[in-house]
Amino acid sequence: xxxxxxxxxxxxIGTGLSAKWFEGASLFGVDLSKAMLAAAKRRGAKVCVAxxxxxxxxxxxxxxxxxxxxxxxxxxQRRAIVEALRVGGEAMVLExxxxxxxxxxxxxxxxxxxxxxxxxxxxxxxxxxKVAGLFxxxxxxxxxxxxxxxxxxRGKCPRPRRTTS
Ligand SMILES: C[S@@+](CC[C@H](N)C(=O)[O-])C[C@H]1O[C@@H](n2cnc3c(N)ncnc32)[C@H](O)[C@@H]1O
Numbered sequence: 710x711x712x713x714x715x716x717x718x719x720x721x722i723g724t725g726l727s728a729k730w731f732e733g734a735s736l737f738g739v740d741l742s743k744a745m746l747a748a749a750k751r752r753g754a755k756v757c758v759a760x761x762x763x764x765x766x767x768x769x770x771x772x773x774x775x776x777x778x779x780x781x782x783x784x785x786q787r788r789a790i791v792e793a794l795r796v797g798g799e800a801m802v803l804e805x806x807x808x809x810x811x812x813x814x815x816x817x818x819x820x821x822x823x824x825x826x827x828x829x830x831x832x833x834x835x836x837x838x839k840v841a842g843l844f845x846x847x848x849x850x851x852x853x854x855x856x857x858x859x860x861x862x863r864g865k866c867p868r869p870r871r872t873t874s
Contacts, residue, residue, distance in 0.1 A: 713801060715772030716869055720761045720793060721779025725749030731775055731801070737869045739764065757866035761789040764796050765866045771797035778803060780825065787829045794833070794851045802847040806839060 722738030739759035774797035793800035
């Protein structure tokens with residue numbers, strides 16, 4: 710799956726496992742867990758500790774912001790989406806698809822069976838795609854040119870550089 714282009718930020722990158730599905734030209738990752746980030750760094754991502762709801766980057770720093778299986782564990786999901794769209798041109802949210810009811814009855818993979826509450830995307834342009842029958846990909850954009858809340862930089866993340874590919 711190559712849908713992420715240019716400068717890519719993965720929010721809640723964990724150990725950096727999923728990012729290979731979204732081969733971007735330049736991968737940057739943030740997470741709350743230093744241990745997770747150490748593993749993601751070994752996989753080649755540039756990383757720093759940061760909270761999804763308060764990203765230490767200026768408006769429009771990235772082309773694409775990925776939230777791969779991380780949005781559902783973030784406390785304020787709407788704010789995480791708004792932050793993603795502030796620092797990036799678009800956000801790609803990948804989550805597990807809801808499971809058929811029969812699976813739920815046996816208590817299997819209940820983690821994957823709960824869909825995202827779609828009110829978090831209210832007022833935003835969202836395209837929803839099923840991926841391989843197992844996942845749901847939400848491609849999210851701000852309705853205007855940018856959400857443009859405010860330019861701000863907090864924390865100590867290295868500055869991502871523009872790459873040529
Ligand atoms: C289920 S893991 C997904 C990891 C990775 N994206 C993947 O697909 O392998 C969720 C990750 O989100 C991180 N996380 C949770 N809340 C966060 C927050 N507020 N800000 C940044 N990262 C967060 C967790 O530390 C964890 O590494």
